[in-house]
Amino acid sequence: MSKIHITELVLRDGHQSLIATRMRTEDMLPIASKLDDVGFWSLEAWGGATFDACVRFLKEDPWERLSKLRKALPNTPINMLLRGQNLLGYRHYSDDVVHAFVKQAADTGVDVFRIFDAMNDIRNLKTAIEAVKSVKKHAIGTLSFTTSPVHDVAYFVSMAKELEALGCDSIGVKDMAGLLTPTLAGELVRELKAAVSLPIHMHSHATSGLASMVMLKSVENGVDIIDTCNSSFSEGASHPTTESLVAALRGTEYDTGLDLGKLQEITAYFKDVRKKYWQFESEFTGVDTRVLVNQVPGGMISNLSNQLKEQGALNRMDEVLAEIPRVREDLGFPPLVTPTSQIVGTQAVLNVLTGGRYKSITNEVKNYLLGQYGKSPAPVNAEIRQKAVGNAEVITCRPADLLQPEMTKLQGEAERFANNEKDVLTYAMFPDIGQTFLQERNAGSLQPEQLLSKEAVTQQTAAARY
């Protein structure tokens, strides 16, 4: 009997972290039967940025991908990452849309929903959890891990208890920035196991080179399921390596029972697939521990660096890096993850470049201070709120409570190009590109973005120089 279970991430978070979510369904299906045969607890294969990437770049119907994967993986639960009340889009949806989306996802093939909120505002998770339970699927109540004066182990334990009370089937830790150290992970898992009676998942990114150690200490402290990625798409901004964890635990009381030989066949396949996507390879594949010093995640540093470069102000980077923790404090220490990482980062850049803190304030910061993203972990800076939004009324209820049911309206809007409810939901997630995608599909004119041949680019680049 295996003691530790594995969720394999190669079909979602692995390629999202390393090749900008570009892996196509045609590269997943040929290896599906081998993946299915391994015995993973689940395969994360949908949600996160995959929906967006399918519609925007690959011109694939994300629902069709899910349906094909479901057929190709008869023995393995399919996992998706769901952004709570945001679903897979970038705004809060009304509850009827959340229910409709979750039901369609479940009907089409998702068995396990990993549900998180960037603010860790339980109210933003509640409807999604209810929706998953109402279709009798597995809900992972997820803690967006971060560090701050308010984010201690007790904070996350208390949140886990609330998630258990909401009916979650398990509790997931989501360490998107690679902030967890092995010691802290061990302590967190131990306290979570003591406080709730649900299985615990550990999900950590390898950015700072700590994630495999984090998994090991999580395992020793009672974690039930670890999220890992096949070595073809592991490490760096991605995850600790599946084969390595399987090997590390082999023959111990925590043995996963998975076969290393079978995993290596999958590795050989995906190593080859990865070459096809060379143009999307991130420059940041190695270990980067800067997040542990300045609390700014690696991906955010690269975005900021591009932003500053465009404005000819790359030399102000150190000031921006020093300003970020101050802005984050002003906003009540949100975890830095989409969308809060962009909100904090952009404001920090403005605070540095405009020659005065909050001389200019973005609309996103204003909305944030009005409570429109949910409750901040700690109170926001009242003085700055006053400066930003004056005496405008601040929302203290759940943001989605202010939304009317909108499925009927969306159905009406999408009537001309939507064939079914899945199409309506695609349009709901991404109104502009969703509509374009559906119209092009109907017209038979979908054109996936081009995959460049490395050789051709080499020739072009050189030719252009002559």
Place this chain on the structure above:
Amino acid sequence: MSKIHITELVLRDGHQSLIATRMRTEDMLPIASKLDDVGFWSLEAWGGATFDACVRFLKEDPWERLSKLRKALPNTPINMLLRGQNLLGYRHYSDDVVHAFVKQAADTGVDVFRIFDAMNDIRNLKTAIEAVKSVKKHAIGTLSFTTSPVHDVAYFVSMAKELEALGCDSIGVKDMAGLLTPTLAGELVRELKAAVSLPIHMHSHATSGLASMVMLKSVENGVDIIDTCNSSFSEGASHPTTESLVAALRGTEYDTGLDLGKLQEITAYFKDVRKKYWQFESEFTGVDTRVLVNQVPGGMISNLSNQLKEQGALNRMDEVLAEIPRVREDLGFPPLVTPTSQIVGTQAVLNVLTGGRYKSITNEVKNYLLGQYGKSPAPVNAEIRQKAVGNAEVITCRPADLLQPEMTKLQGEAERFANNEKDVLTYAMFPDIGQTFLQERNAGSLQPEQLLSKEAVTQQTAAARY
């Protein structure tokens, strides 16, 4: 007070593992004062393949490099890797050469000698250890880690005791293939600590993605010094990351006391340096766990694959991989490391391609079976020895016992082009390329290999296609 000490590998094993040992002294010196300021237990900066690479490719005098590093690193002990009676060459040297070499190295700047033998034959380590003790430097008696029916924890503990009896100052574990699992490493360190009263070093390559976990379990079980590499040259065929281990242990009872900010300045420097050497980048930078299934180290697989490709027999790879453990068993389970990895690999290829095992036998295997590399860990296959060398006499003494003192002879041979004993030793290590190097140096005609600009190569490659 820091509890765990770190040996930083970026100046030797890091670039040896990832860019074919090509880093030049000019790229080491500008950052030396920052490296010196960190507080490493030691910096591995000499020995291994660096001597060969200096003479063969970089046209640098390796002794001069050592001398410059010594001046630039006034506060940090310099570490070298020494192949026992082979020193840095590819044959056994007489004892007077070993003494002369160690004395020159110590006088020029080496403080710590990490001494190993590919066969783990203590007799091949004895003279080098004596030589280090006679110049009052630190000798690390090193265990070449491998797995086999004879290589259990007891085997290595017994070897460690012998090394302690020989006067070593500490005991090093050298896991060159990344075979150690965290559990095994913990057990090994615990048993070593119980059996000897010397500090223990852990050195493991990250090939199979286990090395950072190996370090963590080693630390928890009492290891004193861990070998790690700055993130600019870490992971993959190299080592677990210095910054990550420092971060992992920070605030625990094992805190290294090193400053992450200072380390990151060094990272930024070397990340830039690495770009200069792009043409030497290994294709194998990720995690590769195949060694854990077939016992064949990653580097050896790539060599074999090249060998087979040249002979149009790449399709026989699986047979060769299956044959390697059998040849290794016939030879009494030597650890697979230079030169035994080549000896075993080449014979395995012959056994597969010639249509009969040992139909053709290499000279190296014959010499091995004659005992000329030292005592094999387990007895060799007597039938195959009979087939290979008939009734020729097998050496059972220490191979170097059959060598006459040779310094005087070497001095005579090198008289025309050697200015001093260092030159004689350079010639002794590499008779052909050493002589050429010294003659060209004397003539002022040394030409370092060219570093290609990536852009120029791109243009050339493309132009050649028109």
